[in-house]
Amino acid sequence: MARALTSKVVTANALLEGDAIWFTQTNEWTRDIAQAELITDEAHGDLRLLEAMADQSVVAGVYLADAKAGPNGPVPVHFRETFRTRGPSNYAHGKQEA
């Protein structure tokens, strides 16, 4: 039986803009982590990572990041991943700009 793990999301940067993006259950990439697939099973996580990496022509730097369930979908666990959902703290640039 596959081992349970800290829940995760598959994330990457968009190839053209470099923006942080997350992999959804329907094999699409979203700019909103809340839309991402929350993965709780290690074997499934490895598989989803491979599937996401096959999307080479639209993304770069795919990896699994810790996440947990929030009221509206997955939310980041580590502060680095929180910054990726928002943008830098010195200017209102990046995702927080929109």
Added chain:
Amino acid sequence: MYIYNDFDEQFVRNRVDQFRDQVTRRIDGSLTEDEFKPLRLMNGLYLQLHAYMLRVAVPYGTLNSAQMDKLAYIADRWDKGYGHFTTRQNIQYNWPELRDVPDILSELADVGMHAIQTSGNTIRNVTADHFAGAAADEIEDPRPTAELLRQWSTDHPEFQFLPRKFKVAVTGAKADRAVTRAHDIGLRMVRNDAGEAGFEVIIGGGLGRTPMVGKILREFLPKSDLLPYCEAIVSVYNLLGRRDNKYKARIKITVHENGLEKIQELVESRFAQIRPQFSGRNCHLQSQIEQSFAAPTYVANATDGYEAARLANPAFRSWTDTNLSDHKADGYAIVSISIKKHGATPGDATSDQMRVMASLARKYGHDELRISHEQNVILPHVHKSDLLAIHAELRVADLATANIGLISDIIACPGMDYCALATARSIPIAQEIATRFDELKLEHEIGLLKIKISGCINACGHHHVGHIGILGLDRAGVENYQITLGGDGTETTTIGERAGPGFGADDIVPAIERLVLGYLDLRENADETFLAAYRRLGAEPFVALLYPEKAAKNAA
């Protein structure tokens, strides 16, 4: 300054064309990210937390006004209207899109600039004293040497896949403003007994995970031997440097593990072997380059108006007290323009500010600008009679902050606000410290004090050589800041000592405040700098200021 010849121009244009093709092939899927990554890094393009980042070289920190105007144009057209000047005298754009990067590089090529070897395991942008060619304490302008090294190292076929990155810094002055002892190779111009100018060659310095002060490999190297000798050093390192462990791959570790004597033997032997191959062509090239760095034609105007304005205008006087340095020519000054306004991001300039600085260089500064490793912009040749007009224009552009060398003139790397390698943020800490000491209205009383902040152990913010160094770390998923004390990046280079356990993000600014206010009580008089007091008293009283509870317990 050096202007590209046909060869340089063609080389850079060809590189832009190659990279344009590589980007096209990445976007159409012909190249994978693994294949593309080394290609983009060779052209200064990183993928960061929120976007791509393009690092453009400002060789030895020298720019003319047309180049600065071009940097402003790029910031407006392809970025968000600003750029970030770095501790290696480069400029970084934080928001370019992949498809646009070849166009950006093409625009840079129009003004003789590029992003080649600003990343990767190659010889990086050669840095120099930002007061080069202007400083009163200089033997010779180090920039012809730096330009010669730039030409030699660019696309050098033997040195494109070194064990790790390789950084060279050059200074022509007694005072070391180029941190030469913290570089893979540091070159300090000295004179021999016959009065000839040459170099003291320092190797194996570096900050990062394993900070080390460079060691003297050769006390005097004639200028004519510079290229074969540097080639011998890098060639020895290329073979001997470790490739099994990234953290042990820099030349400082090679020197440390093999001993200076063995390295000396190998370098001298390799030098003897390759020196004849250079057959004087390097010297011919060097003298050509030297001609293009001829000093400007100085004027001999009166400076009475300047002195009168200083007396009449306190804001102007304060600015001239902190932001000017001695120039070698009578009646001239070196102007440091602070891009460290209290509360702003250290090293960031808006496109409007870049255009103002370019215009000042054109009008008053013999068309020259410099970027300092301390993340400020310099007008190296200004006649004192023009200073009042310059100050007035800087005020309008929000560039007249009078804080050079003071506590708010903080070096900070981009940290986790941008950088994919960072373990914590640097910028907000710098902003908060500068804002706090501005509120206290104490920074002029505190005097010379260098705070340097890095957002990870790689030490782009030079924290090891800050009088007060701050290192941002990730401690169990929380930002944590470690303080080092007593560091020094000048000719008396010293690696700072860790003071004790780190502080949380909310506690670091109060800790710095306790430390600095406590120093005011500890110093002998107003002339004793923080660093001098630290050297006289040792770490103990300063550590006690940082950790009062522990100090109280020890006293009980």
